[in-house]
Amino acid sequence: MMLAAMGTTIVSTAIPQIVADLGGFSLFAWVFSSYLLAQTVTIPVCGKLSDLYGHKPVLMVGIAIFLIGSAASSLSWNMVSLIAFRALQGIGAGGAMATVTTLAGDLYSVRERAV
Numbered sequence: 001m002m003l004a005a006m007g008t009t010i011v012s013t014a015i016p017q018i019v020a021d022l023g024g025f026s027l028f029a030w031v032f033s034s035y036l037l038a039q040t041v042t043i044p045v046c047g048k049l050s051d052l053y054g055h056k057p058v059l060m061v062g063i064a065i066f067l068i069g070s071a072a073s074s075l076s077w078n079m080v081s082l083i084a085f086r087a088l089q090g091i092g093a094g095g096a097m098a099t100v101t102t103l104a105g106d107l108y109s110v111r112e113r114a115v
Contacts, residue, residue, distance in 0.1 A: 001100050003066055004093035008035070011086070024079030034083045035090035042094025050099050055106070062095025 011018075011031065019028045050058040069089030076082035104113070 001097055004097055022079050027079040030083045031086050034087040038087040038090030039094040042091045043098040046095040046098040050102055055099050055103050058095055059099040062092050066092025066096055
């Protein structure tokens, strides 16, 4: 969850410089929207996959996709490529967040969970 939270925080802080470098001010909202949309769609899918195939493989694939999306985002040549790579990063974040949430449910009883 820390990876996904840091990814959003860093981009939020750096978006003015990113838009200045890549241009495309009219598209900057899509940098966040593509990430959140991909993450939102991926969470239930990866939750089901982790129930079927186990938590560890889905978590590892989610983290790998997130890191590939992060590396690709840093190599973006324009705003459209950044938006596409942020969507890829969101897919990975959705996989990681869904699995981490279900792992917390498996590790801690209802009484031990935060209220």
